[in-house]
Amino acid sequence: xxxxxxxxxxxxxxxxxxxxxxxxxxxxxxxxxxxxxxxxxxxxxxxxxxxxxxxxxxxxxxxxxxxxxxxxxxxxxxxxxxxxxxxxxxxxxxxxxxxxxxxxxxxxxxxxxxxxxxxxxxxxxxxxxxxxxxxxxxxxxxxxxxxxxxxxxxxxxxxx
Amino acid sequence: xxxxxxxxxxxxxxxxxxxxxxxxxxxxxxxxxxxxxxxxxxxxxxxxxxxxxxxxxxxxxxxxxxxxxxxxxxxxxxxxxxxxxxxxxxxxxxxxxxxxxxxxxxxxxxxxxxxxxxxxxxxxxxxxxxxxxxxxxxxxxxxxxxxxxxxxxxxxxxxx
DNA sequence: CGGAGTGTTTATAGATCTCTGAAAGTAAGC
DNA sequence: GCTTACTTTCAGAGATCTATAAACACTCCG
Numbered sequence: 001x002x003x004x005x006x007x008x009x010x011x012x013x014x015x016x017x018x019x020x021x022x023x024x025x026x027x028x029x030x031x032x033x034x035x036x037x038x039x040x041x042x043x044x045x046x047x048x049x050x051x052x053x054x055x056x057x058x059x060x061x062x063x064x065x066x067x068x069x070x071x072x073x074x075x076x077x078x079x080x081x082x083x084x085x086x087x088x089x090x091x092x093x094x095x096x097x098x099x100x101x102x103x104x105x106x107x108x109x110x111x112x113x114x115x116x117x118x119x120x121x122x123x124x125x126x127x128x129x130x131x132x133x134x135x136x137x138x139x140x141x142x143x144x145x146x147x148x149x150x151x152x153x154x155x156x157x158x159x160x
Numbered sequence: 161x162x163x164x165x166x167x168x169x170x171x172x173x174x175x176x177x178x179x180x181x182x183x184x185x186x187x188x189x190x191x192x193x194x195x196x197x198x199x200x201x202x203x204x205x206x207x208x209x210x211x212x213x214x215x216x217x218x219x220x221x222x223x224x225x226x227x228x229x230x231x232x233x234x235x236x237x238x239x240x241x242x243x244x245x246x247x248x249x250x251x252x253x254x255x256x257x258x259x260x261x262x263x264x265x266x267x268x269x270x271x272x273x274x275x276x277x278x279x280x281x282x283x284x285x286x287x288x289x290x291x292x293x294x295x296x297x298x299x300x301x302x303x304x305x306x307x308x309x310x311x312x313x314x315x316x317x318x319x320x
Numbered sequence: 321c322g323g324a325g326t327g328t329t330t331a332t333a334g335a336t337c338t339c340t341g342a343a344a345g346t347a348a349g350c
Numbered sequence: 351g352c353t354t355a356c357t358t359t360c361a362g363a364g365a366t367c368t369a370t371a372a373a374c375a376c377t378c379c380g
Contacts, residue, residue, distance in 0.1 A: 218370050
């Protein structure tokens with residue numbers, strides 16, 4: 001059965017496709033490629049060397065990408081007894097974490113609006129626009145946090 | 161009262177600050193600057209010429225940015241009787257529109273997961289990761305749409 | 321019609337960002 | 351404690367993106 005090789009190739013293609021999408025939405029290209037490589041991998045973990053080989057990039061690039069991904073909570077370094085190499089793995093619930101990080105952005109938007117209102121006042125041309133903006137981002141911040149909690153609960157109760 | 165000039169300067173600073181944040185989250189720098197200039201402006205609308213002057217950029221750059229912003233629904237071209245120039249304005253409810261556009265991205269994520277599962281099957285190392293991903297983005301897509309509707313209703317009923 | 325005032329397009333220049341390759345740093349095992 | 355295996359850092363090369371400026375196109379008005 002050579003279906004295995006074929007599957008791996010197709011998984012890699014899917015991974016690259018998603019990486020492209022992500023890089024178009026602001027994520028760095030190599031960072032996105034590393035992330036999707038781990039996501040679509042049939043291995044539980046991958047070493048830096050694996051990533052170099054699969055993605056055809058230098059160890060320096062892998063190091064940079066990994067150190068960008070870890071603080072976001074998307075991947076984690078996993079201890080590998082008996083190996084001197086670092087192993088990396090896509091984190092469970094990473095998506096919820098990622099979405100949760102967006103709250104920082106939402107808060108930033110709220111702050112920006114607040115700052116503008118402080119200068120212009122609510123009863124001005126800019127003030128009215130900023131007031132709607134502040135209202136929206138306040139709302140979103142609250143509701144998004146609730147939404148993520150809801151999913152976590154739901155997912156945990158469905159599958160343990 | 162020279163407070164007016166001072167306020168304008170401070171509003172411009174806030175605008176630039178937000179533009180920087182947005183450009184760090186993937187938006188093109190000039191596009192972001194044009195958007196925030198319109199958002200923080202004390203004028204109801206601005207012409208391309210106004211934007212050139214305020215942002216110190218060429219008319220070509222303004223043209224490009226504007227044509228990137230309009231399809232997203234963040235700004236609109238507004239007819240200006242008695243003037244040959246195009247006037248632009250930040251759109252009402254633009255934020256909700258922007259957030260709504262994110263649904264395309266969410267759908268793309270769901271699709272990517274589905275594609276991977278089709279290749280790998282759910283009962284595989286990659287499949288289990290992708291299954292959680294699919295679940296998450298399916299959930300988010302549904303709930304986000306509902307959330308935006310909820311805000312629209314709430315905002316409209318509060319202020320007409 | 322024709323011209324003036326604007327908006328758009330495009331080739332080029334310039335800036336920015338990111339990868340690479342190599343040297344330096346770190347830690348495990350003998 | 352030294353050697354070896356690996357990772358990180360960093361200067362420089364290369365690629366990518368983006369703004370500019372000038373040519374072109376459109377539109378309104380006389």
